[in-house]
Amino acid sequence: MxxxxxxxxxxxxxxxxxxxxxxxxxxxxxxxxxxxxxxxxxxxxxxxxxxxxxxxxxxxxxxxxxxxxxxxxxxxxxxxxxxxxxxxxxxxxxxxxxxxxxxxxxxxxxxxxxxxxxxxxxxxxxxxxxxxxxxxxxxxxxxxxxxxxxxxxxxxxxxxxxxxxxxxxxxxxxxxxxxxxxxxxDSRADLPGPRGVPAPDGRAAAALAAARSALGRPYVWGANGPSGFDCSGLMQWAYAHAGVHLPRTSQEQRFAGRQVPLSQARPGDLVVYRSDASHVAMYAGNGQVIHAPYPGAPVRYDPVGMMPVSSITRP
Structure with a gap:
């Protein structure tokens, strides 16, 4: 959010x-x-x-x-x-x-x-x-x-x-x-989608492609697609398209892989926010993430630093 x-x-x-x-x-x-x-x-x-x-x-x-x-x-x-x-x-x-x-x-x-x-x-x-x-x-x-x-x-x-x-x-x-x-x-028109930033592997690329395909779909709390998402629901849905099962909540997704520093974030990584890990997004490259923000805001790109980052997880 x-x-x-x-x-x-x-x-x-x-x-x-x-x-x-x-x-x-x-x-x-x-x-x-x-x-x-x-x-x-x-x-x-x-x-x-x-x-x-x-x-x-x-x-x-x-x-x-x-x-x-x-x-x-x-x-x-x-x-x-x-x-x-x-x-x-x-x-x-x-x-x-x-x-x-x-x-x-x-x-x-x-x-x-x-x-x-x-x-x-x-x-x-x-x-x-x-x-x-x-x-x-x-x-x-x-x-x-x-x-x-x-x-x-x-x-x-x-x-x-x-x-x-x-x-x-x-x-x-x-x-x-x-x-x-x-x-x-409104959708962040001032943030064009990242281009030319490769994902580290095929799974991350498939998950990122799925997340991008959800751009513009509404935030629906408690939903994990395909017509609407909450933040962790979008991550779970996107990675399911890559054949990877993620846990349902952002708190659990934080530990669903290897943690890396923000400086080493790659497209497809999960960016977890706040000390209580109550929000999660997907790193898309060029300092941007894709996420389901909150009710009324569609799935969209936002700056990775939109709120305090607590950890980066590479599934």
Whole structure:
């Protein structure tokens, strides 16, 4: 997110009409972006938990079917055993017309008993596994509910701060509001796209090409493309086009590669801003970055020094 002070360039912050309002809008946008990153992280966790719960439920259904099958097999064996061996063996021998036939039947009953015992052991094991999986699934469902609540809380925070910023901007005198809009919300026509600056490798080149293709698309908080982006969503989307999976948040993206000094930045590097790493952009060469600034400002080029740089990461 480009700060209002940086966006307004040479306009002095002190004494300028609406300066306090612009500073407050700056602060609200920064806090909203920090909350957006928290929203992204919670939303990503909720999505992962939803997949894990769905997989667990599918596995439980298969395990339940196995338990049902084992119970049916045990029932069939028990029925056969009752029909064939319900008479005491010594009494059956007295009434047997053919002792050899009796011995064959007795041998069969022994085998049925062994198989039944094995099926019973399998059933007991399956029931234990099923109970454990159900307990784990219940735990994941509880975690999922907490993540959903966190997502909702962060969403409310972002919306509240953005609404406050919009009210402040709308309350500016018409001339100040127009100046603010021109300086901080229009595409930076004074910054032509970098030319002739090579990326260090094919992956960085592919990611940079994807980021450039997103120029002009709107900032949408919590979005990672393709029609809109927040700052870290744009980086994740761009690098996905290079076959590289980046974490969802700017705080995590800061550690998604090798860190280099700003003086060694190359096109495709991630430029992370502020001490809390709440904003991220992509270095495009010639002292410029591509980024999704904040609501109302499209994906665009801006100077790499638009706000304090905390680190440079080469994925």
């Amino acid at each position: 480009l700060s209002a002070a940086a966006a307004l360039g040479a306009v002095p912050a002190q004494g300028a009409p609406g300066a306090d309002t612009r500073a407050e809008v700056d602060r609200l946008y920064a806090e909203a972006e920090k909350a957006t990153q928290a929203f992204d992280k919670a939303d990503e966790r909720a999505g992962r938990l939803r997949r894990e719960v769905r997989d667990a439920q599918d596995h439980i259904a298969r395990q339940q079917q196995r338990v049902n099958d084992l119970r049916e097999q045990l029932g069939s064996v028990a029925g056969a055993q009752y029909r064939s061996g319900g008479i005491d063996p010594t009494v059956a021998l007295l009434f047997a017309a053919d002792p050899d036939d009796y011995l064959d039947k007795a041998s069969t009953l022994d085998r049925i008993g062994t198989r039944q015992a094995r099926r019973l052991a399998e059933l007991q094991s399956a029931l234990r596994d099923l109970a454990q999986e159900r307990a784990e699934a219940a735990g994941k469902l509880a975690e999922l509910e907490k993540s959903r609540q966190a997502v909702a809380a962060h969403k409310r925070t972002v919306e509240r701060k953005l609404a406050r910023a919009r009210r402040l901007i709308n309350a500016l005198p018409a001339a100040d509001r127009a100046a603010y809009t021109r300086a901080s919300r």
